Amino acid sequence: MQHLEELKQQIRDRLPALDLVIGWEAGFDPLRATPLFMRQPDDVDRLIIGPQCVHNLATHLTGLKGRKIGIVVKGCDSRTIVELLQEKLINREDLVVFGVPCSGVVSVGKIGRKMGSLDYVEGVEFSADSVTVASEGVQNSFALEEVAADKCGRCQYNTPLLFDVLVGEPRPGDVVDDYADVATFEEQPLEARMNHWLEAMDRCVRCYACRNACPMCVCRDHCVAQSRDPHWMTQEDTVENKLLFQIIHTMHLAGRCTECGECERSCPMSIPLLLLRRKMNKEIDALFDYRAGTRIDATPPLLSFKVEEEKINERGW
Amino acid sequence: MSAVDATELRIVGFLCNWCSYGGADTAGVGRFQQPTDLRIIRVPCSGRIDPLFVVKSLINGADGVLVSGCHPRDCHYSEGNFYARRRLEVLKKFLPILGIDHRRFEYTWVSASEGQKWKTVVSTFTEHIHQLGPAPKINREALVLARTLAAKAV
Ligand code: SF4
Ligand code: SF4
Ligand code: SF4
Numbered sequence: 001m002q003h004l005e006e007l008k009q010q011i012r013d014r015l016p017a018l019d020l021v022i023g024w025e026a027g028f029d030p031l032r033a034t035p036l037f038m039r040q041p042d043d044v045d046r047l048i049i050g051p052q053c054v055h056n057l058a059t060h061l062t063g064l065k066g067r068k069i070g071i072v073v074k075g076c077d078s079r080t081i082v083e084l085l086q087e088k089l090i091n092r093e094d095l096v097v098f099g100v101p102c103s104g105v106v107s108v109g110k111i112g113r114k115m116g117s118l119d120y121v122e123g124v125e126f127s128a129d130s131v132t133v134a135s136e137g138v139q140n141s142f143a144l145e146e147v148a149a150d151k152c153g154r155c156q157y158n159t160p161l162l163f164d165v166l167v168g169e170p171r172p173g174d175v176v177d178d179y180a181d182v183a184t185f186e187e188q189p190l191e192a193r194m195n196h197w198l199e200a201m202d203r204c205v206r207c208y209a210c211r212n213a214c215p216m217c218v219c220r221d222h223c224v225a226q227s228r229d230p231h232w233m234t235q236e237d238t239v240e241n242k243l244l245f246q247i248i249h250t251m252h253l254a255g256r257c258t259e260c261g262e263c264e265r266s267c268p269m270s271i272p273l274l275l276l277r278r279k280m281n282k283e284i285d286a287l288f289d290y291r292a293g294t295r296i297d298a299t300p301p302l303l304s305f306k307v308e309e310e311k312i313n314e315r316g317w
Numbered sequence: 318m319s320a321v322d323a324t325e326l327r328i329v330g331f332l333c334n335w336c337s338y339g340g341a342d343t344a345g346v347g348r349f350q351q352p353t354d355l356r357i358i359r360v361p362c363s364g365r366i367d368p369l370f371v372v373k374s375l376i377n378g379a380d381g382v383l384v385s386g387c388h389p390r391d392c393h394y395s396e397g398n399f400y401a402r403r404r405l406e407v408l409k410k411f412l413p414i415l416g417i418d419h420r421r422f423e424y425t426w427v428s429a430s431e432g433q434k435w436k437t438v439v440s441t442f443t444e445h446i447h448q449l450g451p452a453p454k455i456n457r458e459a460l461v462l463a464r465t466l467a468a469k470a471v
Pocket of ligand 3: 203204205206207208209210211266267268269270271273
């Protein structure tokens with residue numbers, strides 16, 4: 001990564017005025033990066049950028065509100081920051097955003113399915129459009145496109161929408177996202193759709209990784225999944241309870257979800273959670289012409305109204 | 318008019334205190350004939366209705382859910398129903414991905430003086446729900462059934 005040194009220098013320059021800067025470092029193997037919290041100049045040496053830097057680091061911001069934070073963001077992550085700022089969940093003056101134009105991140109899940117096993121990855125090499133993975137004596141190359149996260153295939157925001165420092169060349173995002181995946185899923189009969197969710201939610205272990213990884217789930221100890229007053233959900237291991245939680249999460253994210261995909265990525269049971277969020281966003285976009293995290297001065301649609309709604313057909317009875 | 322009539326389905330109605338609850342009362346005082354499937358829950362304002370009230374009802378076995386509030390611009394709290402309108406519309410559009418028939422949920426506006434309109438709303442909605450029949454269950458039994466059917470198909 002030719003821009004890594006430049007990014008490191010920018011971070012070092014600004015670190016003295018900040019409590020910490022959040023970026024990525026190599027994880028337990030070279031395919032998996034992990035968040036890096038840089039407090040000392042030495043920490044900056046461990047920084048990496050590349051297609052393995054999948055985490056949306058903005059998830060950490062609300063927990064650090066009130067401190068001076070620097071953060072490295074890809075385009076999609078920057079949408080989350082826009083949304084957080086818009087909802088006043090973080091303060092702009094406490095934030096230094098280091099933007100990196102992005103050409104996509106890998107889905108470890110996809111690579112895992114292709115390789116068969118990914119228990120320990122010995123080596124990874126990235127080129128401009130491919131990735132070579134060596135694991136347990138087997139070596140395979142894949143086109144980046146083929147193993148990229150689904151969200152990257154429809155990404156319109158490769159260049160961060162907001163930044164204080166931009167490292168690298170801006171990249172145009174010229175793809176159109178027409179929510180074709182949602183439409184395809186909805187071609188099935190209703191019964192098949194429900195059965196799909198029953199099957200999927202039956203696997204859920206209620207670990208709440210999906211919620212904890214979500215940058216817009218900011219309620220912490222007051223999350224309805226665990227609050228007793230009101231007692232929305234029981235602790236029972238029933239499929240209807242688990243489905244209810246995902247609907248709650250989706251509803252609470254209506255008009256706010258920036259589709260970073262962290263819920264789905266963090267789910268240990270590979271439940272396709274993003275589809276529910278995207279369905280919600282599709283309808284919000286159709287009704288209110290609004291995509292979360294794209295306009296800093298907008299109000300989320302469900303926190304506002306128009307006396308005459310243009311696109312709501314008030315069914316006359 | 319027995320409450321345990323076997324042909325009854327379970328319909329939950331969330332009615333705002335200031336208009337639709339009054340409208341239902343007016344219909345009652347006027348002795349209009351109405352179906353008896355609806356169980357009414359009175360809420361202060363349609364803006365008080367968390368879409369999750371509706372979802373939770375549907376997941377826990379309601380065959381239909383009806384929400385009714387004051388007409389837009391006539392809200393007792395000025396704007397509660399404007400917010401409700403957005404949320405409820407979004408909810409209605411969201412249900413299909415879950416495999417829940419969106420016709421099992423409706424929202425509308427009935428004022429306190431519209432006893433006749435309330436009768437029409439409740440009769441029409443109940444009729445629609447009867448056409449749809451009992452809602453498919455969302456529980457372990459349904460899951461087991463789905464698996465059995467899937468296994469047979471192979
Ligand atoms: S969605 Fe866009 S910005 Fe985000 S990781 Fe993929 S290509 Fe990069
Ligand atoms: S699921 Fe809802 S209540 Fe729970 S943390 Fe997320 S937004 Fe908050
Ligand atoms: S991360 Fe997956 S398994 Fe854990 S609570 Fe969420 S849906 Fe369930």
